[in-house]
Amino acid sequence: MGNKSLAIIKPDAMRANHFGKIIDRILTAGFKITELKIARLTLAQAETFYAVHRERPFYGELTSFMSSGPIMPIALEKDDAVTAFRDLIGATNPAEATEGTIRKEFATSVGQNAIHGSDSDENAEKEVAFFFPTRDIQDNL
Numbered sequence: 001m002g003n004k005s006l007a008i009i010k011p012d013a014m015r016a017n018h019f020g021k022i023i024d025r026i027l028t029a030g031f032k033i034t035e036l037k038i039a040r041l042t043l044a045q046a047e048t049f050y051a052v053h054r055e056r057p058f059y060g061e062l063t064s065f066m067s068s069g070p071i072m073p074i075a076l077e078k079d080d081a082v083t084a085f086r087d088l089i090g091a092t093n094p095a096e097a098t099e100g101t102i103r104k105e106f107a108t109s110v111g112q113n114a115i116h117g118s119d120s121d122e123n124a125e126k127e128v129a130f131f132f133p134t135r136d137i138q139d140n141l
C-alpha cells in the first residue's frame, strides 16, 4: 500500500472557482499536499496522460475537455493514499457518488466530474512524475 496519489482539479471546477473549497476538503481529510500548480494541457499532452483510455468511446471527449482550460494538478501524501482519496472524491458518475464526496457536491456529469484521482499506486507514481518531473525549489518538505 503506497502513500502517494495525484489529484487533478478539472477545467469545470476551475472555471466555477471551486478549487479553494476542494483544496480545503482535501486538507481537512488529512492529506498532505507536496506539489500543486495551475497548468493547461495541450490536446497532445491530454492524449498522452489518458493513453490508457484511447480505445474508449469517450476518449475524444475526455481529452478535449481536459485540454479546454486551466487545471490544477496536486501531488498528495497519506497512508493508503489512492484508496483514501478515491473514497473522498466518490464515484466517477456524480449520480452514483455518495453524499459528502467531492464529486457529489461539485461534479455535473460523468465527463465533467470536477476531479481526478489516481486508480493504483503504480499509476500514482507515473501521474505525479508526469506533472512534477522535477522539484523546482526543494525536496525536503
Ligand code: CMP
Binding pocket: 053, 058, 061, 062, 092, 110, 111, 112, 113, 115, 116, 117
Ligand atoms: P478520471 O478519473 O479523470 O479518469 C478517466 C475519465 O474518463 C473519468 O475521470 C471520467 O471523467 C471520464 N469518463 C468515464 N466515462 C465517461 C463517459 N461515459 N463519458 C465521458 N467521460 C467519461
